[in-house]
Amino acid sequence: MERTAVCAICGRNIARFTCMKCGASVCENCFTQEKQVCRRCLHVIEGAAKKQA
Numbered sequence: 001m002e003r004t005a006v007c008a009i010c011g012r013n014i015a016r017f018t019c020m021k022c023g024a025s026v027c028e029n030c031f032t033q034e035k036q037v038c039r040r041c042l043h044v045i046e047g048a049a050k051k052q053a
């Protein structure tokens, strides 16, 4: 049995990264290396930042 991790967000690409916030395995397209979080969490982080500002 192959056990290749697939991206938790797009479900199409191989997950090579792990989100530091939610722990989801995501592909490079759905991962923001700058923040080390997935695309979903980036929205949360940026949304929170905007509220503060």
Ligand SMILES: [Zn+2]
Pocket (backbone or CB within 6 Å): 007, 008, 009, 010, 011, 012, 013, 026, 027, 028, 029, 030
């Ligand atoms: Zn993806």
Ligand SMILES: [Zn+2]
Pocket (backbone or CB within 6 Å): 019, 020, 021, 022, 023, 024, 037, 038, 039, 040, 041, 042
């Ligand atoms: Zn995440």
